[in-house]
Amino acid sequence: MSSSITGKCHCGLVQWKAELPQKIIVMCHCSICRQISGADYGSWVILPEEQVEICQGAECISHYQATENYSKYFCSKCGSTVKCVNEDKFPKHIYLARGNITSDFDTPADLQVYTGDKASWLEINEAIPVFNP
Numbered sequence: 156m157s158s159s160i161t162g163k164c165h166c167g168l169v170q171w172k173a174e175l176p177q178k179i180i181v182m183c184h185c186s187i188c189r190q191i192s193g194a195d196y197g198s199w200v201i202l203p204e205e206q207v208e209i210c211q212g213a214e215c216i217s218h219y220q221a222t223e224n225y226s227k228y229f230c231s232k233c234g235s236t237v238k239c240v241n242e243d244k245f246p247k248h249i250y251l252a253r254g255n256i257t258s259d260f261d262t263p264a265d266l267q268v269y270t271g272d273k274a275s276w277l278e279i280n281e282a283i284p285v286f287n288p
Contacts, residue, residue: 162252166230215232217230227239
C-alpha cells in the first residue's frame with residue numbers, strides 16, 4: 156500500500172495529500188455527520204493534522220462552525236467537504252471524507268460509532284466493530 160493518499164473536491168479546485176498511517180477509519184452515524192456529509196453516515200479517515208496538506212485551492216476553502224468543537228471546511232465553488240475537525244473527539248486531527256479520496260485506498264473501517272443515532276433505513280454492517288460512547 157502507498158504511504159500517502161490524495162483527494163479533491165467535486166470540481167477539482169481544492170486538492171489535498173495526506174501521509175499515512177491514519178489514526179483510525181470511522182463510520183459515524185451521528186446526526187451531525189449524516190447532515191454534514193448528506194449521506195447515511197459519515198465515513199472518515201482521521202489523521203494527525205501535520206500529515207495533511209492542502210496542495211491546491213486553499214484560498215477557495217470556506218468554513219462552517221457546526222458546534223463549539225466541530226468544524227467543516229468545504230470548497231466554496233462546489234460545496235464538497237475538504238476536511239472536518241472535531242476538537243472534542245480527536246484534538247489536532249483532521250477528518251478526511253473517504254468519498255473524496257482519489258488514490259487507491261481500500262482499507263476497511265476500523266469502527267462504527269453512534270449507531271444508536273443511525274438513519275432508520277440503514278442496516279448496521281455487523282462485520283465492523285461498534286462503539287457507542
